[in-house]
């Protein structure tokens with residue numbers, strides 16, 4: 386079972402942008418917000434060459450890496466064809482405007 390940790394308020398994440406959560410164990414997590422106010426959590430490291438996905442462009446349920454333009458599904462972390470690879474995803478939800486990350 387997940388233990389949900391409050392991260393920030395939904396409104397603290399810019400629409401179509403992201404916010405970074407640092408983990409003590411290393412490896413930042415990028416929290417994305419799309420135009421529909423859905424949130425997603427991905428390891429902030431592109432599967433291609435470790436680009437900062439948190440600085441990528443969010444469109445729909447996808448993010449485009451700022452370095453070489455790979456696209457990733459925000460729900461699954463899978464790269465979209467023709468690229469192959471995946472980024473770790475983390476369970477996340479919004480309750481009463483509060484963003485909660487599974488730890």
Ligand code: FES
Nearest residue numbers: 431433434436450
């Ligand atoms: S590092 Fe992300 S596309 Fe190359």
